[in-house]
Amino acid sequence: MKKWDIVKSKVVHRNKYFCVVAEDFRLLSGGIGKYYIVRSADFVAIVPVEDGYIYFEKMDRYVLRKRLIELPMGGIEEGETPLAAAKRELKEEAGITAERYRKLGYLDASKGRSDQKGIVFVAEGLSFGKPQPDLIESESNLELFKVKISDIPDLIRRGKITDSHTLASLSLFMVNYKGSPKDKS
Amino acid sequence: MKKWDIVKSKVVHRNKYFCVVAEDFRLLSGGIGKYYIVRSADFVAIVPVEDGYIYFEKMDRYVLRKRLIELPMGGIEEGETPLAAAKRELKEEAGITAERYRKLGYLDASKGRSDQKGIVFVAEGLSFGKPQPDLIESESNLELFKVKISDIPDLIRRGKITDSHTLASLSLFMVNYKGSPKDKS
Numbered sequence: 001m002k003k004w005d006i007v008k009s010k011v012v013h014r015n016k017y018f019c020v021v022a023e024d025f026r027l028l029s030g031g032i033g034k035y036y037i038v039r040s041a042d043f044v045a046i047v048p049v050e051d052g053y054i055y056f057e058k059m060d061r062y063v064l065r066k067r068l069i070e071l072p073m074g075g076i077e078e079g080e081t082p083l084a085a086a087k088r089e090l091k092e093e094a095g096i097t098a099e100r101y102r103k104l105g106y107l108d109a110s111k112g113r114s115d116q117k118g119i120v121f122v123a124e125g126l127s128f129g130k131p132q133p134d135l136i137e138s139e140s141n142l143e144l145f146k147v148k149i150s151d152i153p154d155l156i157r158r159g160k161i162t163d164s165h166t167l168a169s170l171s172l173f174m175v176n177y178k179g180s181p182k183d184k185s
Numbered sequence: 186m187k188k189w190d191i192v193k194s195k196v197v198h199r200n201k202y203f204c205v206v207a208e209d210f211r212l213l214s215g216g217i218g219k220y221y222i223v224r225s226a227d228f229v230a231i232v233p234v235e236d237g238y239i240y241f242e243k244m245d246r247y248v249l250r251k252r253l254i255e256l257p258m259g260g261i262e263e264g265e266t267p268l269a270a271a272k273r274e275l276k277e278e279a280g281i282t283a284e285r286y287r288k289l290g291y292l293d294a295s296k297g298r299s300d301q302k303g304i305v306f307v308a309e310g311l312s313f314g315k316p317q318p319d320l321i322e323s324e325s326n327l328e329l330f331k332v333k334i335s336d337i338p339d340l341i342r343r344g345k346i347t348d349s350h351t352l353a354s355l356s357l358f359m360v361n362y363k364g365s366p367k368d369k370s
Contacts, residue, residue: 022200108347
């Protein structure tokens with residue numbers, strides 16, 4: 001792994017959710033390269049599983065002006081562990097508490113532009129209560145629904161799941177489901 | 186799908202690669218919400234397949250200071266079709282030309298923050314030549330290698346592929362591979 005030397009680093013934009021850092025760095029060739037990096041909190045994604053079903057959410061997405069199918073997900077708050085964030089998000093968004101959490105792995109959310117990571121958990125032993133959505137979630141007509149695990153490949157094939165962080169989290173889940181993909185072949 | 190009315194929209198940061206737009210919009214409750222949207226070009230991802238192998242790249246990622254395993258990917262240039270971008274990127278990055286391209290679907294790259302889309306192609310009938318990497322690709326020690334399709338689940342399970350756009354593209358490929366996942370079970 002190459003070590004690039006940073007020549008200059010400056011925050012050029014900051015808002016409540018992320019900031020943009022402009023960095024000048026030394027190229028192998030000796031010249032100066034420039035990168036614009038988006039820095040923001042890491043997030044968690046949860047795959048809630050019960051009786052051969054995964055629980056998904058449908059929600060209206062402001063940026064896309066489109067209703068998406070997603071796994072429960074959310075930003076990790078300052079001082080919070082990924083596991084605590086996963087428990088909080090699942091409870092707030094979906095009203096679900098889980099007896100068991102297991103970490104499946106992590107994602108680099110947007111490698112060319114950001115160092116944001118998504119930590120992915122599977123949650124099992126589910127109990128269902130009332131969601132406590134935040135303002136954005138209330139505005140998004142968030143709706144919980146379940147899909148049989150064996151029907152998920154077909155849902156993906158038909159283009160019904162387009163959120164890359166949901167697809168990536170599902171790929172981590174699928175290769176770990178029942179311990180080994182060999183069980184399924 | 187809810188229609189949010191935009192009250193105000195303003196570019197608050199702009200660089201060579203993306204811009205940040207601050208938008209005030211009307212909440213259901215009547216108040217004003219705020220969104221910061223990152224706008225940038227869409228990209229293509231290519232799954233190059235030959236004889237039961239997929240061709241991947243390893244490259245040093247500046248933002249992550251980490252060497253990642255990725256599918257060939259790159260931004261769509263102005264006036265370029267996704268297919269033309271896929272052909273150009275595969276040739277430039279990997280030195281590969283393909284006889285056949287098939288669109289697998291698309292990804293929403295970062296639904297909460299950006300409307301960027303990734304269009305995913307499978308490329309078959311491959312010929313191998315010399316890559317013509319751009320500056321960033323040269324700096325990244327880009328290296329082409331192949332993985333047997335049946336070994337990919339294990340690679341994912343061992344945490345070797347963390348790029349969410351690569352994982353999401355692979356999930357599109359896997360559910361379409363040989364027409365149906367039923368072929369594999």
